[in-house]
Amino acid sequence: MGGTEDRNTRGTRAVHAALPEPLRDAVDEFARYLASVRNRSAHTVRAYVADLVSLLDHAHRMGCAEVAELSLDTVRSWLAKQRTMGAARTSLARRAAAARTFSAWAHRGGLLPTDVAATLASPRPQRTLPTVLRADQAALLVEAPTRGATISARPAADAHPADAQPAGTNPADAQPADAHPGADAGSAMEMADGAEAGDRVAEAVLLRDRALLELLYGTGVRVSEACGIDLADVDHGRRVVRVWGKGGRERSVPYGLPAQRALDEWLRRGRSVLAVPDSRDALLLGARGGRLNPTTARRIVAAYAQAAGLPRISPHGLRHSAATHLLEGGADLRAVQELLGHSSLASTQVYTHVSVDRLRTAYRQAHPRA
Incomplete structure (x- = not known):
C-alpha cells in the first residue's frame, strides 16, 4: 500500500x-x-x-x-x-x-470570473452499513491481550531491538570464537539480563495493546486521534480524554472503568519500560519508544481480532461498534454525534440503520408472526 x-x-x-x-x-x-x-x-x-x-x-x-x-x-x-x-x-x-x-x-481570489463549479452535482455514493461487532465480541477483543491471545506476526514496525536475533541462531552459540573461557559466567548473566529485559518489554507491549483497545472501543475515537493523545490530555479524575479531530476541532470524550484500569496499568507498569527521550508526552508508545503509529495500531487491532477468532475488524470498525452499542443502549443521537466528533448529524445517522437492521433480525428470529 x-x-x-x-x-x-x-x-x-x-x-x-x-x-x-x-x-x-x-x-x-x-x-x-x-x-x-x-x-x-x-x-x-x-x-x-x-x-x-x-x-x-x-x-x-x-x-x-x-x-x-x-x-x-x-x-x-x-x-x-x-x-x-x-x-x-x-x-x-x-x-x-x-x-x-x-x-x-x-x-x-479573482482567478475565476465566476464560480464555475458551484452547480456541479456529486454522484451519490453507495452507502454500505459499517461492520460492527456484537457487545460480547467487542469485550472479547479488548480483553484479548490479558486472555493470553498471542499475535503470531507482530509488525516489524512494532518490534523492539531487544527482540531482534538472527534466525536459526542459538543464544548459547552467540559467544565469539576467541572469547576467553573465563567469560562464560559473565555471558550467561548478560543473556539472563537480556531475557529479563525482553520479558519486560513484552509485558509492556501487552499492557499498551490493552490500553489501546480499551481506548478505541471505550471512547469511539478515530485511530489517528487515539495515537495523538498526550499524557496531559487524560483527565483521570473525571475519566475524560481530550482529542483533536478533523479540522483541528477539539472535543472531550468520557471513558469507562475498564479503560481507566487499562490506562492506569499501562502508565504504572508499561510506559516507563518503552519510553525513550523521543517519547516526549505521547500517551501510547511504539515498542521503540516513539509515538504509536496509526498504521501499527490498525495491525494490532486486526491481529488480536484474528487471534481471538473474531470477524475481521479495524479501529474504525471498533468506532462503528461503540456508536452502535451506544444507540442500542438508549443514547441520544445528538450525544453520539458529539462523542464521535461528527460535524454533520447525517454522518451519525448511519448507525441508526445498523440498529434498526439488528432489531429487524431479532424480530424475525423471535416473533411468532414475523
Whole structure:
C-alpha cells in the first residue's frame, strides 16, 4: 500500500511539473490555503491536490492555459473521463467536492470570473452499513491481550531491538570464537539480563495493546486521534480524554472503568519500560519508544481480532461498534454525534440503520408472526 501511495505521489508531482506556470502556481496556492486557512489534514490536502492536478491536466489538454479559462463543461468532462476509467462513486464524489472547493476559492481570489463549479452535482455514493461487532465480541477483543491471545506476526514496525536475533541462531552459540573461557559466567548473566529485559518489554507491549483497545472501543475515537493523545490530555479524575479531530476541532470524550484500569496499568507498569527521550508526552508508545503509529495500531487491532477468532475488524470498525452499542443502549443521537466528533448529524445517522437492521433480525428470529 505504501508503495502504491509513493507511486501516486510521484505521478502527481510529475504531472504538476508539466503544467503551465499559472496552473502550477494555482495548485500551490490552493494547497497552502487548505493547510493554513482551512486547517485540513495532510492526508486531505494530498488528496485534494492530486484531484486538482488531475483536473487542471485535463483542462490543459483541452487547451486551457490559465485558471480563468476553466469551465463547468471542462469539469464535467473530467469527471466523465474518471468514470469511464473505473473510478468508484465515492472517489467521484470526493473529486467533485475538490473541484467545487477549488472553484469557489479561485473565484474569491479573482482567478475565476465566476464560480464555475458551484452547480456541479456529486454522484451519490453507495452507502454500505459499517461492520460492527456484537457487545460480547467487542469485550472479547479488548480483553484479548490479558486472555493470553498471542499475535503470531507482530509488525516489524512494532518490534523492539531487544527482540531482534538472527534466525536459526542459538543464544548459547552467540559467544565469539576467541572469547576467553573465563567469560562464560559473565555471558550467561548478560543473556539472563537480556531475557529479563525482553520479558519486560513484552509485558509492556501487552499492557499498551490493552490500553489501546480499551481506548478505541471505550471512547469511539478515530485511530489517528487515539495515537495523538498526550499524557496531559487524560483527565483521570473525571475519566475524560481530550482529542483533536478533523479540522483541528477539539472535543472531550468520557471513558469507562475498564479503560481507566487499562490506562492506569499501562502508565504504572508499561510506559516507563518503552519510553525513550523521543517519547516526549505521547500517551501510547511504539515498542521503540516513539509515538504509536496509526498504521501499527490498525495491525494490532486486526491481529488480536484474528487471534481471538473474531470477524475481521479495524479501529474504525471498533468506532462503528461503540456508536452502535451506544444507540442500542438508549443514547441520544445528538450525544453520539458529539462523542464521535461528527460535524454533520447525517454522518451519525448511519448507525441508526445498523440498529434498526439488528432489531429487524431479532424480530424475525423471535416473533411468532414475523
